[in-house]
Amino acid sequence: MEPAVLTGEHYITGDVACAEGALAAGCRFFAGYPITPATEIAEHMSIRLPNVDGTYIQMEDEISAIAAVLGASWTGAKSMTATSGPGFSLMMENIGLGICTETPCVIANVQRGGPSTGLPTQGAQSDMMQARWGSHGDYEIIVLAPSSCQDTFYLTITAFNLSETYRVPVLLMTDEIVGHMSEKVIIPKAHEIKTVSRVKPKGRKDHFKLFKPGAKGVAPMACAGEGYNIHVTGLTHDEKGYPVMSVDTQAEMMERITGKIRNNLADISRTESYLLDDAEIVVVSYGVSVRTSLAAVEEARKLGIKVGLLRLITVWPFPDDLIRNLSEKVKGFVTVEINLGQIHREVQRCVGWKVPTFLAGHPGGTIIPPENVIEILKEAF
Amino acid sequence: MEPAVLTGEHYITGDVACAEGALAAGCRFFAGYPITPATEIAEHMSIRLPNVDGTYIQMEDEISAIAAVLGASWTGAKSMTATSGPGFSLMMENIGLGICTETPCVIANVQRGGPSTGLPTQGAQSDMMQARWGSHGDYEIIVLAPSSCQDTFYLTITAFNLSETYRVPVLLMTDEIVGHMSEKVIIPKAHEIKTVSRVKPKGRKDHFKLFKPGAKGVAPMACAGEGYNIHVTGLTHDEKGYPVMSVDTQAEMMERITGKIRNNLADISRTESYLLDDAEIVVVSYGVSVRTSLAAVEEARKLGIKVGLLRLITVWPFPDDLIRNLSEKVKGFVTVEINLGQIHREVQRCVGWKVPTFLAGHPGGTIIPPENVIEILKEAF
Amino acid sequence: MTFWRVPLDTDEIQATRGMVYIFDDRCKGCGYCIEFCPRQVLEFSSTFNNKGYHPPSVTKPDDCVNCHYCEIICPEFAIYSVENPMQAEDYKGK
Amino acid sequence: MTFWRVPLDTDEIQATRGMVYIFDDRCKGCGYCIEFCPRQVLEFSSTFNNKGYHPPSVTKPDDCVNCHYCEIICPEFAIYSVENPMQAEDYKGK
Amino acid sequence: MVQTNSRLQTKDPCHPLDDLIRTDRIPHIWCSGCGIGTAFSSCLTAIKSTGFDLKKFIMVSGIGCSGRAAGYVKLDSFHTTHGRAIPFATGIKLGNPELNVIVFSGDGDLFAIGGNHFIHAARRNMDITVICVNNLNYGMTGGQAAATTPYKAKSTTTTLGNPEDPFNLPLMAYASGATYVARWTMLHIRDLTDSIEEALSKKGFSFIEVLTPCPINYGRRNKEKPLDTLKLYQDNTIIKNGANPSEVDIDFEKGVILGKFVDEDRPTHGEKYDMIYRAVS
Amino acid sequence: MVQTNSRLQTKDPCHPLDDLIRTDRIPHIWCSGCGIGTAFSSCLTAIKSTGFDLKKFIMVSGIGCSGRAAGYVKLDSFHTTHGRAIPFATGIKLGNPELNVIVFSGDGDLFAIGGNHFIHAARRNMDITVICVNNLNYGMTGGQAAATTPYKAKSTTTTLGNPEDPFNLPLMAYASGATYVARWTMLHIRDLTDSIEEALSKKGFSFIEVLTPCPINYGRRNKEKPLDTLKLYQDNTIIKNGANPSEVDIDFEKGVILGKFVDEDRPTHGEKYDMIYRAVS
Amino acid sequence: MIENKKNRRTNNRVIITGFGGQGIVLAGRILGQAAALGDRKESSLVQSYGPESRGGACSAQVVISDALIHYPYINHPDILVCMSHGGFEKYIGQIVQNGVLIFDQDLVRASKAEVSEIYSIPATRMAEELGRKMMANIIMLGFFTAVTKAISMKAAQEAVAVSVPKGTEELNIKAFNKGCDYGLATLKGREKKATGKAGAIS
Amino acid sequence: MIENKKNRRTNNRVIITGFGGQGIVLAGRILGQAAALGDRKESSLVQSYGPESRGGACSAQVVISDALIHYPYINHPDILVCMSHGGFEKYIGQIVQNGVLIFDQDLVRASKAEVSEIYSIPATRMAEELGRKMMANIIMLGFFTAVTKAISMKAAQEAVAVSVPKGTEELNIKAFNKGCDYGLATLKGREKKATGKAGAIS
Ligand SMILES: Cc1ncc(C[n+]2csc(CCOP(=O)(O)OP(=O)(O)O)c2C)c(N)n1
Ligand SMILES: Cc1ncc(C[n+]2csc(CCOP(=O)(O)OP(=O)(O)O)c2C)c(N)n1
């Protein structure tokens, strides 16, 4: 057995940092299917997992990968998969199953240029709306976006923790740039890493209800083989887990699976701000584009522009109120993201038409140059 | 050979009306996979298509169904598939291929309660955001929503026409209620039905560029077997169709595939209004919820409430300006839809915080009762 | 067609006396137990159950050999047999 | 290992005289043509092509029997042979 | 109401499998005359007969009438998405190798949309038991042709007859690497039960095809009443253990071959993984 | 620069296949020593040899190194999504039955993610020709294990050896219903070309497996230089036409069996559909 | 009550309910089609059913109207047709004040129903007698047509003829007429009774 | 120019470019790692490559800095290392005013380059001589380290040792040292020349 937490300093890619973060979070099962630029996560897991008593399997496609992840999660194993756009699209149906059955797991999407096969070796952030809306039906989901290798390490841990806390698949939306870039990553001592595991049921096994909300609106989770005779279905089901084809049961179930996210926004939503106190203009960004934004904000400050950065660490659920409140105080917003304005729409929605909102974006292939942001800052304000 | 256009009066379900609309529009290829509540479209097509010299095939799953539809479209055949939520999720990757390769085709999603297997025999409208954002990468797409059986017949024709005009997959977002309900459908004479077919290239075959925009920004389309030696790929490609892995080519391609939709909004966007002229409150709705809305508006008018209806026939691209302009004149909006507020978000985005916006929605299983709308109208305004 | 009446594994089953239990409201009246009982112990009843089906009734109680075939062929968990501890004689005169 | 030098279908091929053409800049220097030419007509050249590979060069021009094996094994469409209309004599003295 | 032929009626009559079914969900959704219930019941009997710890049995189903089985078994049970029972089961088995994982699902689920997962799990010799209820069509969605529907048979999507040939499922299983392959009908209940028990007790990927009637959707369109189908099962079948899988395609005119066709021992996925990856400490 | 051994150099030397390749895209992306180019070239020669109208040939590929073929052939050609070449091709064939549809793709594309489409198209006897370049791994993504990777072979995801057994592709094709099944290596070029030509000229679902080296990803990790692999192809193969598909699993130690294994005539999907559905006017 | 009969309303909201497999939706469709195509009114049919192919609760809601129908669901049926006791129990409370209840007398125990106008017929038994249990719905439809006059007899018969499987038209029309006759006889009986009663009172 | 050498800047933006298969990204990673872990600076490496596994254009961009690195891409490299002519042509125009150009003299025809400081080495040829053509990148790295001093020798050697495949450490260090020696010799030669020249001028 190797240590699961490789305490020390490493010079590794974002993909490897993701894998190490997962291991440090307690992940012991990975099912995947190779795809650029996420393959390195799988490759690293294939080497590391058996050495920490975990299991790696390469499945026949992404659909089976996510299905296996859900299955493994129900045995109590913290489980994950990693993919990129085309594979992410294929996973959508079973991500829905994970949501509906309240199955904790982590899915990393190392975004590349799309649509379709697109630009396999070049970065983008254009699956952000898909992350929120890609599966059929209504739901809420948790989406995190790392902007550096170190960040990827920590956010992968956070992803597992949130996933276990809320019994929900958590999406780690990274991208080719962070995934393939190398940086110093400091891995702390194992005991310094806070990990969370799902709440287990107490009390009589025969009276147990697998979907009866407990603390925070989340139901304690019994697993396969523990003697609870659980039943798990993707059909609309009651608290016992039994299918009930009724409008009322649907409403109750939906309240459970969306409420536990919506009602815990303060715990789930993570943002970071930089020079925001006196800012007249807010740059909103997430993931690798935060790096552009930081560079641009620093440069713009030198030019005397009062701009600050709001970094969304949790992109979904979206921090509606935060942005709406900010919009009362500032002159405008610039969203920086590598797409045609996906999160920008959300910023617009929250800002209303109160102050102008701009997008520094392009449809993918590389990072947004800080100059693009500065240009907008100079011209628009 | 039977007639493709069954001129006359029929008492049929929305699903059958969809199939007949497709045949009347010139659809000659259907590949599908059974799923409640869309199966009847396939079943009807399986009987009718061979009799009008078309071809029906039941594939092994929804992924192969959409792939076959794309393939058939490239032979010049107007092609379609039909599915519901779980199958729609599975189709997402190849819908992206259709978008990226600018392949005309129609995909009907007869929506049922989600997420996951959900409520297979009960209606919902909760795949509306998925219709817009369900595949990875940026794109634009055309989405229509019928609210009656007659409407389904006509909108299926419109779907084919828009698809052929803009070389884009068009989504017909119907639902279990309309799909399974029966009503009188009047099918006009064949010559009274306006059908559009893709523009074919002219000029030298060896100089032909498969993706070079022509009128309306849409490239004429050569098909397989016509001697153009076309190459079609889901990779980022230039006007010739050759893969080029560059940020510039990506930008150009994205401009082509999104521009042709964005720049033809007036042609693509279809809405209907009812009692809107003097309305102080606007009910926004689409699909089967329009029926609720009409009933509610009529009832509310009787109560003296000045309310009108804006029906979105084309839901995507969203009529941003229309709603924004309306918001200058009215006191508020109520969106009626069978979901937790998907299109409601878009209304909010366009309205800003100028006037209040409300949702009459629920997470699926049945239609929204008109009383729910009236209650909002009474209480909020 | 007497062949019909011989279940596929009659030979293997040791003949004893059986008691048959029938849960009327689980039954969907498929008739498989009736058709395949090797001793023609069962027949359709004339009464309707909750779902409108006619469950079987035991018409030749003494003939049941507790072969369990009705039990294992029933798709509804609606019928089963157990060994009858009573002597055949006990039935006489009923 | 002379076995190596016999292509799998030497027998079937009628021996004539061949002219070999090599597109240097298509070649990726895999050496398959060199290795499998039954007459050892080819060798690696010392020059680099555009992509930094050493394409083959014809070192025994007279020995080519126009068997096309180099042509069909080349993964790069970089070499082919045609029948040589000239007499063998023409090469002499070159 | 419970009837019996005995005066000695036990106070609380209780079906011998009641401890393994969720009685609060009975009657199940299966139609009158549907054979799924019999196949399901046989499977439960087999589970019991193994004598293994019931807590460690897991049933996984996909979507379909057959797929509803998971909702009726009183074991840990999973009703997943259409076609994905096997990869879900794979995750369970890998997540906790102590568990005995049974996939119980329909022909459409396992071989139409789910065909790829089947062949890959067989190739890996994943240690699970797959029971395929083959009713020759998609029952749940109303009787469309499946990958098992006989050539020229009628269905809602092949109203004039199926233009496609069906798979030979045991051959597919064998070709993919399954180490236990058998076929029975729901009428051959004791053979079926024994076979399932054998499969459950055996390591590696086991596959059992069970022919069952779908009187409502397949039978009705192909002029077979439930008892007609059972009669076919009785009269037109031949038990031939060890038959060559390539010779067992389903043709009721020739006679359908039943039996155990493959019973091999090869290391399972888990054994190979452990050997290669966990040997070194 | 073009070299030649002749004084009689033609003015514009032109490779005999230049009319069938998109020369503006050459050199292709395949690595030095990669066998895909040879298999591809063989396929083009076969296409020419049929003498059929070139306008009516369509090549469809999935995603992978092999899948890039569609981008180099100067025919109507489609580079689709990973695993979906066969259903896309099915749509083309059904949309216009006059076309000759060739699927040229990799083992991962056709048998990992795409395995289900393969078996179903074979079952239907869809009239297409499928050429699978089997390089025993996923080349394009950097050399992960595939469903064809030999047991214990090394890859980036099986660094200590593959714990899974590979498919026997000809057996899978046969079991699914393919009417023409053959296997060659890229070294057996003339056999391969003849075989492809035969397959193209034949109705129904034809499958040809071509073993090719992937020196960069498979070879490097398994200590095979390109010429080593070709030597294996030469020394450790046995041509045995008509061999039983169940006996042709790939084991270079025993010797790999090449040849044409299946050549049957069964009505194609199109023929059956037309017969049943279009007979009545 | 009975006076109403001659002056039957032309806008009707009808719920037909029963088990899956009884042909409830088909009955609804024939009814809707007769109204829409035969009687040239507006009509809509929505159905509700569960996952079961057979035996599950199932209902058809048919709105018949002179005006365009926006909302096709029925909160309060004018006419409730019950072919299962479960359906009866579910919907009986929703029927309008002066609504009509029609049921299969062997399948529904409608004793406690507080509805002004009630008709029953042993449709299933009659169908069994015809040797076609699955024609109970058509018998019921004939009965419905006779007693409610919600659709015209001609429209109903035409709709039956085109809606049933080819080859079974005649048998179905026969079944329809059986139900119809039973309905007319029922009406006659009541009229007599009413007249008798009226006579008795006056 | 030469004066700079002793006072080499500690913040460096380095682009290494060549073909896929030459180990460009590995060279970049070793460089970045040496800076980050050995020299305890900040460093980031981003890579760019195409669909080809071999032979395609490929580059590694390494930023070495004392401060946290926000933007990891390089518009204007301080140091450009070229192992292919294509890479040279693509990036040479972007190099900073007083930048450093380093290239493989057999693979790049750098005649026209207008860069103040230029070094070349026949790294590939030297690697071929070592019998390990794929160690050209390590030789280049040794040379780079010697002539630029962008990273410390010790950090570089340590990074090489942990980054190369197990069992090849020694050979790689040898290759590194070869490149290094070549670099030191080059510097010495230039110093001499410069001194000579200076002497000549002064
Ligand atoms: C992705 C997806 N596609 C289609 C369906 C619809 N569907 C549900 S069950 C089923 C077929 C079931 O057939 P089979 O597995 O043979 O089970 P049976 O009902 O015959 O027992 C289908 C197509 C679905 N639920 N999900
Ligand atoms: C849905 C999806 N999953 C994964 C990938 C990544 N991918 C591209 S090619 C490939 C494997 C190709 O292997 P093979 O078909 O054997 O082709 P080869 O490169 O070996 O010729 C993979 C996994 C993808 N493009 N799309």
Ligand code: SF4
């Ligand atoms: S146990 Fe059942 S099948 Fe056997 S004899 Fe008794 S009643 Fe008949």
Ligand code: SF4
């Ligand atoms: S087998 Fe079961 S369901 Fe069928 S009739 Fe007998 S008891 Fe009833």
Ligand code: SF4
């Ligand atoms: S044609 Fe090519 S392989 Fe054949 S002899 Fe000439 S050079 Fe050698």
Ligand code: SF4
């Ligand atoms: S076979 Fe082709 S690529 Fe290989 S060395 Fe010969 S000419 Fe060059």
Ligand code: SF4
């Ligand atoms: S539809 Fe067929 S398979 Fe489904 S429950 Fe009914 S009889 Fe059984």
Ligand code: SF4
């Ligand atoms: S990676 Fe392998 S398969 Fe791909 S081109 Fe290179 S050698 Fe060929």
Ligand SMILES: [Mg+2]
């Ligand atoms: Mg089935």
Ligand SMILES: [Mg+2]
């Ligand atoms: Mg491969």
